[in-house]
Amino acid sequence: AQSVTQPDIHITVSEGxxxxxxxxxxxxxxxxxxxxxxxxxxxLQLLLKYxxxxxxxxxxxxFEAEFKRSQSSFNLRKPSVHWSDAAEYFCAVGAGGGGFKxxxxxxxxxxxxx
Amino acid sequence: xxxxxxxxxxxxxxxxxxxxxxxxxxxGHDRMYWYRQDxxxxxxxxxxxxxxxxxxxxxxxDGYSVSRQxxxxxxxxxxxxxxxxxxxxxxxxxxxTQGNTGELFFGEGSRLTVL
Numbered sequence: 001a002q003s004v005t006q007p008d009i010h011i012t013v014s015e016g017x018x019x020x021x022x023x024x025x026x027x028x029x030x031x032x033x034x035x036x037x038x039x040x041x042x043x044l045q046l047l048l049k050y051x052x053x054x055x056x057x058x059x060x061x062x063f064e065a066e067f068k069r070s071q072s073s074f075n076l077r078k079p080s081v082h083w084s085d086a087a088e089y090f091c092a093v094g095a096g097g098g099g100f101k102x103x104x105x106x107x108x109x110x111x112x113x114x
Numbered sequence: 115x116x117x118x119x120x121x122x123x124x125x126x127x128x129x130x131x132x133x134x135x136x137x138x139x140x141x142g143h144d145r146m147y148w149y150r151q152d153x154x155x156x157x158x159x160x161x162x163x164x165x166x167x168x169x170x171x172x173x174x175x176d177g178y179s180v181s182r183q184x185x186x187x188x189x190x191x192x193x194x195x196x197x198x199x200x201x202x203x204x205x206x207x208x209x210x211t212q213g214n215t216g217e218l219f220f221g222e223g224s225r226l227t228v229l
Binding site: 004009032034036041042043044045046049051090094101102104105106107 | 118154155156157158159204206215216217218219220221222223
């Protein structure tokens with residue numbers, strides 16, 4: 001069965017510290033992988049996506065993610081967190097062919113302390 | 115103005131009432147979706163539409179219906195609301211032609227509370 005697991009329900013990091021949010025997926029075909037961010041009171045915004053090529057992808061707001069096929073993982077990283085990064089982050093996997101095949105993880109809420 | 119607009123943004127209603135959530139988009143995308151977000155469950159697909167004549171059930175369609183009035187408009191109805199339909203609802207769009215990666219573009223959400 002297709003699934004996405006985000007093991008951490010919430011994470012707290014200090015401003016300026018590095019961040020890694022974990023994502024593991026189970027998908028039978030070559031996946032399309034996404035990270036979305038949801039700021040309070042807002043809809044989801046795409047941070048980055050991977051579907052082929054270089055396994056390290058760069059996104060907006062200084063985020064990056066690395067696709068590791070052997071580990072079925074697509075972890076999100078940022079070298080230095082800003083207070084404005086406090087939000088909920090969703091990992092998602094799809095097959096292309098349309099968003100109706102996209103499966104979302106449960107989300108990880110990031111808290112940033114001063 | 116937002117590319118994907120949802121109305122209302124917040125709604126409180128009572129059990130048994132009929133509720134409609136509306137979505138309009140200016141992105142020119144052919145595909146539209148309704149998702150439901152619950153804490154700890156992520157987003158789950160309710161219905162999706164490839165065009166005005168093509169509407170499909172998603173993972174959790176029971177208790178919901180939709181109408182695609184035009185390419186740019188997709189509404190979600192709860193015929194008889196119940197408390198466990200209290201959730202945050204998102205409309206989203208995607209563009210089949212842009213590499214077909216399945217990237218979704220979301221509205222700001224409609225928070226529904228059923229008492």
